Amino acid sequence: MAKLFGTDGVRGIVGDLMTPEFSLRMGHAIGAYFGKGSRLLIGRDVRLGGDMILRSLTSGLLAEGVKVYDSGLLPTPALQFGIKSLGFDGGVMITASHNPPEYNGIKVISNDGIEIPHENEDIIENYYFNNYSSKMEWRSFDNEVKIKEDIIDLYIDGVLSQVDVEKIAKKNFRVVIDCANSVGSLTAPLLLRKLGVKAYTLNCNLDPYFPGRNPEPNADTLQYTMSYITLVKADAGFAHDGDADRAMVLDNNGRIQWGDRTGALLTEFSTKIWKNYNKKTYTSISSSNLVEEYLKPKGIEVGWTPVGSVTIAREISKRKDAISGFEDNGGYMHVPHHIVRDGAMTIALTLYMLSEYNESLANLYDKLPQYYPIKTKITANKEQASCGVEAVKEKYSSYRILTIDGVKVFGDDFWLLVRPSGTEPLLRIFGEAKSPKKVEEIVNDTVKLIKEKCIR
Incomplete structure (x- = not known):
């Protein structure tokens, strides 16, 4: 059976995988998974196709006898907090997180507010590929989708309850916030205002074309944000991804911190x-x-x-x-x-x-230890990738290693991770060492070893 779910939900290009027909079938499958009478909270980020996907998926949910509550545009963690705090049976978030603008996706969330366990994704996929659809008597259908407009306020209050607001406000911090033109715009500036912080906003207007930058916050996409921090002499900077479940921190020198x-x-x-x-x-x-x-x-x-x-x-x-x-x-x-x-x-x-x-x-x-990183990858099919992992395990058999996802080698002044990609025919190689020369040698030797033993 084909696989729909990746490491965090289902994602695809709008108009390709993400169509009304696909979303309707997913609605039936998710509805069947939660069961008739379940109360689900749904929401979405700013991406194109989001409303189309949400409405089609909602039709499938309603057709399975699910009671649907729509929270509108909001970050993923806000939806998750609402599910947990208000006692919903689960929920669905329409988002593709950090993916490029042409993507959208579907995250399925349990009643504890956490995404469903990976093993439960198979249940939904089975319903989907069997084109499951309930046959309900007409009186069983719910009459309407309920609107929940208070989730963001509930969420912000929950975050504020975890910190000393008065102590933060007294510091008069100056902060740059990059909202990625998506739903972080609805929460981050509000949060900073309630914390008594002077906020300098970048890309905090909602725009599904993401004109400010790609939704993935990294060293390439945050060049302007990093320079702006030093320009305004900010104490810190933060950069969201597309659904604001991540915030990359930038220090007062404008350096991105992983x-x-x-x-x-x-x-x-x-x-x-x-x-x-x-x-x-x-x-x-x-x-x-x-x-x-x-x-x-x-x-x-x-x-x-x-x-x-x-x-x-x-x-x-x-x-x-x-x-x-x-x-x-x-x-x-x-x-x-x-x-x-x-x-x-x-x-x-x-x-x-x-x-x-x-x-x-x-x-x-x-104050943190300093390591120098290198990341690379090798094109490899499943057998070649497995061979590469085994070759690295054999070479470093005298070292402390972990094999829970590929192989990770722990050295005194370096570490090395070799793991197959979960979505592409690639073998990913990550290395860090306390000197640039050392990490270069380790990664180059690893690439050479794998190509000689496994890639022919």
């Missing part, structure tokens, strides 16, 4: 404030070794997971033994608030940390 670096700092800070939580965090295997190097001496345990925010969230939810979870792409989960990636919570927590430490953001990041 999510694993931010995650290490915020986790350490959180253990000092929320002392009734275990001193443990979970992060994906693609995060840097600096996480362990920095946190373990402080008595904070690091649990490694396969790549994917849903995997991290479900692991925390199952084990109930951590204060945070994070990814290197800027996704941070503040467990005392909600076990999901949350851009607004990341912003508030970072400013809370700044207000407590009385140091510049750049100084805080400079």
Whole structure:
């Protein structure tokens, strides 16, 4: 059977995969999964085709006897918080997150506000590919879609409840916020105003064409944002992705700080404030070794997971033994608030940390271990990719290794990750070392080894 779901929902190009017909069938499948009489909260980001997909999918849900509540335009974590806080049976978010503008997608969310477990995606796919449709008696259909307009206010209040608003306001912080022309525009400026922060907004008008930049916040797309921080002498900068479940942090020197670096700092800070939580965090295997190097001496345990925010969230939810979870792409989960990636919570927590430490953001990041990264990839089919992973395992058999998602090698002054792509015929190679020369040697030797042994 074909696969619809990726690492976080279903995504495709509008007018190609994402059509009214597809969305209607998905509505039937999702409705059958939750069951007749279920109460679902739905919403979307600003992307083109969003209303088309939402309305078609809603028709399928209603046809399965589901009670639908529409929260309109809002960030993914706002919808998730609303589901958990208001006791909904689940929900659906129409978004393609950080993908380019021509994409849209569908995220299915459980009653705990977290995306459904990956194993449950097969149930929905089975309904979809079998073209499932209930045959209900006419009296069983719900009469209308209910409108829920208070979710954003509920969400912002929830974020604010986690921090010392008065302490942050007294610092008179100057902050640059890049909203990516999407639904972060509806929450980030409001949050910063309520925190008493002087906000300089970039790309905070809603525009489905994303004219300011690509929705993915990275070093290439944030060049102007980085320079603007130093221009206005801001204390910090934050850049959302398309559905605002991530916030990439930029320090007062205009440097982009990857999510694993931010995650290490915020986790350490959180253990000092929320002392009734275990001193443990979970992060994906693609995060840097600096996480362990920095946190373990402080008595904070690091649990490694396969790549994917849903995997991290479900692991925390199952084990109930951590204060945070994070990814290197800027996704941070503040467990005392909600076990999901949350851009607004990341912003508030970072400013809370700044207000407590009385140091510049750049100084805080400079305390972290310094590694030099290289990322590359090799075209490889499934068999070649598997061969490449085994070749690396054999070469580094005397080192500490993890094999939960490809193979990760831990050295004293380097780390190496080789893992097959989950969506493309590629073998991805990530390396970091404490010198540029060392990481270049390790990655080049790894590419050579895999090509000689596996790519013929």
